[in-house]
Structure formats: structure tokens, C-alpha cells
Amino acid sequence: MMPKILVVEDMEAIRQAITAALAKAGYNVLQAKDGAEGLEIAFLEHPELILVDIIMPEVDGIEMVKRLRDDDWGKTASVMMLTNVEDSDKIVAVQKYHVYDYLVKSNWELDDVVEHIKNKLKAATEENS
Amino acid sequence: MLEYQDYILTEFNIVLLSSIAILIFLIVLLIFEASKIRSKFGMEEEDIEHRLDLLRHLVGAGKAYLFIADKEGAVVDINPDIQSLMGLEPNQLYGKDLGIFTEDTPGSNVESLWQVLRDKKLPFHLQLRGAWKNGEEFMETAEIRPLLAENSIVGFVVSRIGSTDGEGQSAEGSEELEKAYAKEQVIVESIGDGVIVTDAVADIVMMNKAAREILDTQESEIGKSIYEILQLEDENSAMLLPQYHPLAEALEDERRVMSRSYYIVRNDFTRISLAVTASPVIVDDGIVGGVIVFRDITKExxxxxxxxxxxxxxxxxxxxxxxxxxxxxxxxxxxxxxxxxxxxxxxxxxxxxxxxxxxxxxxxxxxxxxxxxGTFIIEPEPTKVQDLIMSVLRDVQPSVEEKQHEIAFNSEEEMPEINLDPRLMRMIIQNLLTNAIKYTPDKGKITIDLSRHYPDLILKVSDNGFGIPINQQDRIFTKLFRADNVLSKNTEGTGLGLYIVKSVLDRAGGNIWFESEEGKGTTFYVTIPLEGMKAKSGTKTLS
The missing domain is CATH 1.10.287 (Helix Hairpins)
Incomplete structure (x- = not known):
């Protein structure tokens, strides 16, 4: 079965685009429109990878990652930031929660984002086997 | 009693004025009689030369002397008129210490003044006290000036300085001088920017009203060190060491130092931003002091x-x-x-x-x-610049092919790794290379050279493209600037690339310049210290 990927993004247009590209690549895509919804779905579905935006209403990306790491399953869940802010204090903040993939959306083509995700999941599978 | 004193002083004035004439006469006489004097008194030739020297000094000083002392401060000559006014025989004073006429005045210690005189070889003023032959005591302000021969003190001249009693020509002259001085004082005091004037060792000699307001002080702080009164901080609230103080740099390098990135913490603990200009005051090729002008630019x-x-x-x-x-x-x-x-x-x-x-x-x-x-970061790490160049070359390959350019890359072999921020260095290379590609007509030639010229790494990017018009070359690194000749040919480009490159290099300790001729091409040179870029902490990376 293809891996499950959760996309946490408040801008619908962006969320739909990345969902479409990932679905085309054969992934099973779940969507959440903010951090709170993202956490809910993540704890329920245990996806192989969570893509997280930073600036979102209610629970933002950094807060979501923080709460995720408090959970037994969540503390080792695979997370990738996909955002348009690139302040180093944000980059450092998520590194504190062991998130090292930090992609600036406007600088990445959709195809390259999908490629990057493929490689990451492949590396994770090889590690586990 | 008062009238009598005035009478004596007026007489004193007249006598002193006439003594200048007597002095000139004396010189002529001395020169004329020099050989005779020698045979008569058995004086050594050196002594005569020495006395002549003293007299030349006196005439040069334009003042009537009262006493001349040797380098130990012992009286060797007295103005004849003073002798008669004081009713003294020369023998009574010769060899006596000048100190018998001097005394401490409030705020000045004669002993320390003498010390300053001997160390700095500069004249000073003091109160001279004595008695006329009628027993009347007198107090006069006198100047003690060292007599110098080949920069060492050979004696002292004590002369009376202009009286302020309002009588006589010299008094009027000094009144005018005082007025002129007062006028200058008022002008400096009224300047809207803070002005502090110091002596050559950066001790404050004057501070105007705006300076006191900016520094939030009531005192004029005269005599204190500028480094103590104007303690500057940099952007990161780090206190500037005295040697990096703009005035210290101005005095050290004999040049004007300007900056807008200094801060001070006022007495009420508010932190304000200052624009500062420090200049040395130079008279006859020597620094005699400094002037620092500053204004509060916090709002700007x-x-x-x-x-x-x-x-x-x-x-x-x-x-x-x-x-x-x-x-x-x-x-x-x-x-x-x-x-x-x-x-x-x-x-x-x-x-x-x-x-x-x-x-x-x-x-x-x-x-x-x-x-x-100022929020961006420079994070140097050991980097192979050749690899960065190769990677940029791969990136720009499509546009090179499209324009059918020919690109050559020459590098010194065995180039060591250099401590620099790879992201920033890549951005610099990318900017220069895309400019060369963009601003060179099809089938152009672009060359990249990487070499070492101690203490710098030199990156050279040259093309045979459009070039930069000579009248616009001085603006090429300014924000949003684009040269006329490329605006008409190519509407792409933001006018930000070279501005960013220059700003980054300025902060990283590097340098950039170019040579260009319109229609022939341009060569850009970038240098970075081989010891590496200067690290800079901040909160943002550049993309």
C-alpha cells in the first residue's frame, strides 16, 4: 500500500495543488486546514509523513510540531516544513523538535517537492528495513 | 589708594611699550658689539650666540619681557625698567629662582604648571607677585614661555600679557579679541547639532548646548575624556573600545570619520542612535585637537x-x-x-x-x-570555491546555450578550502555570472578566473559584452540602479543584484570593483580574505 501523507496548509489553493501532485504520484493524501485539525488527523491516521505550513490560524506550524512531539507516536513521526517564511529563528525552532526538512514553497517547483518527498520516504523505508 | 595704583599701572604700561624699542636697539648694539663684548668680558662665543637667540625669541614673541631665566629657572636678566621701578640692583636678583615671584592661584598649582611647561614645552599664564620700590605690592598676569633650541629648553622668558584694565591700546586690542572669541562661542553654542571640541589627547575643551541636551547632562564636562563622556555602542549594544572611537580614529589616521551606526545610552537609560562625524583639527601639519559633531537620528x-x-x-x-x-x-x-x-x-x-x-x-x-x-547571518565554513563555481555553471548552462556563449573557467591548482559562507558565496558568483551572460550579446566570451593574491582570494569574471557607460559607473552598486544601455536592450533584471553583492561583501570583509568600457566588455573583481569571511550572527539567511 502506498504511504499516507498528511498536508497541513491553511491556503486552500496551495493545499489542493500539493494534494493533486502527490495523488498523481500515487500517494494516499490526507488534508488539514490548520494545526489543530492536523494534530487530530495525525493522531488518528498515523501518516508516514506530515507536511506542515508555519503561518496558520489557531494552532500554527511550530506549535503543532511541539504538541506532536509530546505524543508517544508523534515524537518519532516524520515531518517536513513546507512554508514561505524562512527566518532562521523559525528554522532553529523546528530543529529543536527534530525537523530538519525546511522547504520554501515559492522557491520549489511542485515536481521537485514531490521528488524530495519520494527520496525522504525511500530513505526512511530503507532505514526501517 | 586705588588712584595711586592706577597711576602706577599706567606708568608701568608706558614703560613696557617703550621697552620694545629698547630691545631692538639692544639687539643692534649686541650684534655690533659682539666681538668687543667677547674680548671685554671674556665671554665664550656660544654665550653670545645664546643671548642673541634669546633676544630673537623675545622680539619674535612681540612682548615686553620682565625676566629671563636659564633652564633651571634662575634669573639671568631683568628688564632695566622693571629694575628701576622695583628699585633693585641687578645683583639682588641674578641667580634667584623665578619661583619667588610666583604663587599658587585657585585651581592651579604652580609646581604642576612648571611640570607641564617642561614636558610639553608650551607657554602658560600665572600670577606674578612682587613689590615696587615704594613698598606697594603688585599682582600681574604674566606668561612664562620656554626658550627652545633644537627642541630642548634652554631658558624661560617671563613677560607681561595684555592688561584688562581698559586703558591703553593693547587693552582695546584684547577686548576686541575677547569679543570675537565670545562671538565664536555663541555661534558654536547655538549650532543645532551636538558639537564637542577636544585637545589632541581627546580631553574635552568645549561642549555646546545641543551636545549637553543629546547626552542629557547639565555639565559642560570640560577636562574629561571624550571616551568617558561620549561612550558609544555598536548595533549589538557592545561598548566601543576607546581605540575604535570615531574621534580616536580621526586623530590616529588624520582623517574625517563618519558613521550612522553608533548608539549611546543616556543618563535616563534611553538608548538613542547617533550620526557622528569626527574630524582632526590640524594646524601646520600637526594635530592640535579634534571636533566631533553628532545628532540624534533615532526617529529617522x-x-x-x-x-x-x-x-x-x-x-x-x-x-x-x-x-x-x-x-x-x-x-x-x-x-x-x-x-x-x-x-x-x-x-x-x-x-x-x-x-x-x-x-x-x-x-x-x-x-x-x-x-x-542587519538581521542576516554570515556563517563561514570550510568551502571549496571551485565546487561552488562548477555548481553555478551547471545552473546557468541552459541560458549559456541559448545565447551560444563560450565560457572558460581557470583556477589555480591546489586551491585550499576557504572559510566562507557557501550560500552567500554562491549568490555572489551567481549574480556576477548571470549578469555577464545577460549583458553580453549572443556568441560572447565569458571568463572566470580564481586565484590567490595574498592576503586575498580573487575571483575575476570578465565578458566582452555591452559594458557600463563611463558616466554611470559610479552608480552601478546603488540600489535599483540599471544602466541606460542595458535598459534599452534588456528589460529583465531588478537593479538589486550588485547592490546585494556589494552589501554582503562589505559586511563579510571582502571587496568588489570593476573595469568596464562600453561596447567592449566588463571585468568584475571580488576579493575575500584567505583567512575567511567575517562571521555575523543574525536571525535571517539570504535566499
Whole structure:
């Protein structure tokens, strides 16, 4: 079965685009429109990878990652930031929660984002086997 | 009693004025009689020369002398008129210490004044006290001036300085001088910017009203060190060491030092930003003091900051719609694009390219705001510059092929790794290379040379392209500037690239310059210290 990927993004247009590209690549895509919804779905579905935006209403990306790491399953869940802010204090903040993939959306083509995700999941599978 | 004293003083004045004439006469006489004197008194030739020297000094000083002393301070000569006024025989004073006429006055210690005189060889003023032959005591302000021969003290001259009793020509002259001085004082006091004047060792000799207001002090702080009164901080609230104080630099390097990036903490603990200009005061090739002019630019900086922050915020917000356009054009020309006509596919490419340029512009604006806010980071790490160049060359390959340029890359073999920020260095290389590609007509020649010229690494990027018009060469590194000759040929480009490159190099300890001739081509040179870029902490990386 293809891996499950959760996309946490408040801008619908962006969320739909990345969902479409990932679905085309054969992934099973779940969507959440903010951090709170993202956490809910993540704890329920245990996806192989969570893509997280930073600036979102209610629970933002950094807060979501923080709460995720408090959970037994969540503390080792695979997370990738996909955002348009690139302040180093944000980059450092998520590194504190062991998130090292930090992609600036406007600088990445959709195809390259999908490629990057493929490689990451492949590396994770090889590690586990 | 008072009238009698006045009478004596007036008489004193007349006598002193006439003594100048007597002195000149004496010189002529001395020169004329020099040989005779020698035979008569058995004086050594040196002694005569010495006395002549003294007299030349006196005439040069333009003052009537009272006493002349030797280098030990023992009286060797007395003005004959003073002798008679004081009713003294010369023998009574010769060899006596000048100190018998001097005494401490409030705030000045004669002993320390003598010490200063001996150390600095500069004249000083003191109160001279004595008695006339009628028993009346007198107090006079006198100047003690060292007599110098080959810069060592050979004696002292004590002369009376202009009286302020309002009588006589010299008194009027000094009144005018005082008026002129007072006028200058008022002008300096009224200047809207803070002005502090110091002596050559940076001790304050004057401070105007604006300076006191900016520093929030009631005192004029005269005599204190500028480093103590104007304690400057840098952007990171680190106290500037005295040797890096702008006035210290101005005095040390004999040049004007200007900066807008200093801060002070006032007595009420508010932190304000200052624009400072420090200049040495030079008289006859020697530094005699310094002037520091400063003004509070906190508000200007706040406005500037607000503007830059707005650009930063707006740029971040712009990224979201730009991402949407970029990804949807990509989706459209990808899946299901079989149904598109060539014309439609072409339109999508145009949309995509335009959008990419907008993303590039937003990135450049964000970089500019980070540079201007000072929030960007320089993180040096051992880096192979050749590898960076090769990687940029791969990136630009499509546009090189499109324009059919010929690119050569020459590098010194065995180039060591250099401690620099690879992201910034890549950005510098990318900027110079894309400019060369963009601003060179098709089938051009571009050469990259990497070499070491101790203590720097030199990167040279040359092309045989359009060149930069000579009358615009001085503006090439300014923000948003684009040369006329390329504006008409190529509408791409933001006018931010070289500004960013220069700003980064300025902060990283590097340098950039160019040689260019319109129609022939341009060569850019970048140097970076072989010991590496200067690290800089901050909160933002440049993209």
C-alpha cells in the first residue's frame, strides 16, 4: 500500500495543488486546514509523513510540531516544513523538535517537492528495513 | 589708594611699550658689539650666540619681557625698567629662582604648571607677585614661555600679557579679541547639532548646548575624556573600545570619520542612535585637537526600519499567491497537457517565466530588507570555491546555450578550502555570472578566473559584452540602479543584484570593483580574505 501523507496548509489553493501532485504520484493524501485539525488527523491516521505550513490560524506550524512531539507516536513521526517564511529563528525552532526538512514553497517547483518527498520516504523505508 | 595704583599701572604700561624699542636697539648694539663684548668680558662665543637667540625669541614673541631665566629657572636678566621701578640692583636678583615671584592661584598649582611647561614645552599664564620700590605690592598676569633650541629648553622668558584694565591700546586690542572669541562661542553654542571640541589627547575643551541636551547632562564636562563622556555602542549594544572611537580614529589616521551606526545610552537609560562625524583639527601639519559633531537620528532610523519591515512583510505575503500561480501553471502544463495546443502551451510558459521573475524579485527584496535591517547571518565554513563555481555553471548552462556563449573557467591548482559562507558565496558568483551572460550579446566570451593574491582570494569574471557607460559607473552598486544601455536592450533584471553583492561583501570583509568600457566588455573583481569571511550572527539567511 502506498504511504499516507498528511498536508497541513491553511491556503486552500496551495493545499489542493500539493494534494493533486502527490495523488498523481500515487500517494494516499490526507488534508488539514490548520494545526489543530492536523494534530487530530495525525493522531488518528498515523501518516508516514506530515507536511506542515508555519503561518496558520489557531494552532500554527511550530506549535503543532511541539504538541506532536509530546505524543508517544508523534515524537518519532516524520515531518517536513513546507512554508514561505524562512527566518532562521523559525528554522532553529523546528530543529529543536527534530525537523530538519525546511522547504520554501515559492522557491520549489511542485515536481521537485514531490521528488524530495519520494527520496525522504525511500530513505526512511530503507532505514526501517 | 586705588588712584595711586592706577597711576602706577599706567606708568608701568608706558614703560613696557617703550621697552620694545629698547630691545631692538639692544639687539643692534649686541650684534655690533659682539666681538668687543667677547674680548671685554671674556665671554665664550656660544654665550653670545645664546643671548642673541634669546633676544630673537623675545622680539619674535612681540612682548615686553620682565625676566629671563636659564633652564633651571634662575634669573639671568631683568628688564632695566622693571629694575628701576622695583628699585633693585641687578645683583639682588641674578641667580634667584623665578619661583619667588610666583604663587599658587585657585585651581592651579604652580609646581604642576612648571611640570607641564617642561614636558610639553608650551607657554602658560600665572600670577606674578612682587613689590615696587615704594613698598606697594603688585599682582600681574604674566606668561612664562620656554626658550627652545633644537627642541630642548634652554631658558624661560617671563613677560607681561595684555592688561584688562581698559586703558591703553593693547587693552582695546584684547577686548576686541575677547569679543570675537565670545562671538565664536555663541555661534558654536547655538549650532543645532551636538558639537564637542577636544585637545589632541581627546580631553574635552568645549561642549555646546545641543551636545549637553543629546547626552542629557547639565555639565559642560570640560577636562574629561571624550571616551568617558561620549561612550558609544555598536548595533549589538557592545561598548566601543576607546581605540575604535570615531574621534580616536580621526586623530590616529588624520582623517574625517563618519558613521550612522553608533548608539549611546543616556543618563535616563534611553538608548538613542547617533550620526557622528569626527574630524582632526590640524594646524601646520600637526594635530592640535579634534571636533566631533553628532545628532540624534533615532526617529529617522525608526522610519527607515518601518519601511524595511513593511517590504519584508509584503514580500512574504506576496510569496503565497506567487506559489499558487507557479504550481498551477506547472500542473496545467503537466497532467493532461496533451489536450493543449502549442499556442496554449506557449502562453503557459510565458505565465510561468513571468511568475518566476516575480519570485526572484521578491527574494531580492527580502534580501535587501535583511541586509538593511542587519538581521542576516554570515556563517563561514570550510568551502571549496571551485565546487561552488562548477555548481553555478551547471545552473546557468541552459541560458549559456541559448545565447551560444563560450565560457572558460581557470583556477589555480591546489586551491585550499576557504572559510566562507557557501550560500552567500554562491549568490555572489551567481549574480556576477548571470549578469555577464545577460549583458553580453549572443556568441560572447565569458571568463572566470580564481586565484590567490595574498592576503586575498580573487575571483575575476570578465565578458566582452555591452559594458557600463563611463558616466554611470559610479552608480552601478546603488540600489535599483540599471544602466541606460542595458535598459534599452534588456528589460529583465531588478537593479538589486550588485547592490546585494556589494552589501554582503562589505559586511563579510571582502571587496568588489570593476573595469568596464562600453561596447567592449566588463571585468568584475571580488576579493575575500584567505583567512575567511567575517562571521555575523543574525536571525535571517539570504535566499
Amino acid at each position: 532610523k525608526d522610519i527607515d526600519r518601518a519601511k524595511t519591515e513593511f517590504v519584508s512583510l509584503a514580500s512574504h505575503q506576496l510569496r503565497t499567491p506567487l506559489t499558487t500561480i507557479s504550481w498551477y501553471t506547472e500542473l496545467l502544463s503537466g497532467a493532461g497537457s496533451d489536450n493543449l495546443t502549442d499556442e496554449q502551451r506557449n502562453y503557459l510558459d510565458v505565465i510561468y517565466d513571468g511568475n518566476q521573475r516575480m519570485i526572484g524579485l521578491v527574494n531580492a527584496l527580502l534580501n535587501v530588507s535583511r541586509l538593511e535591517l
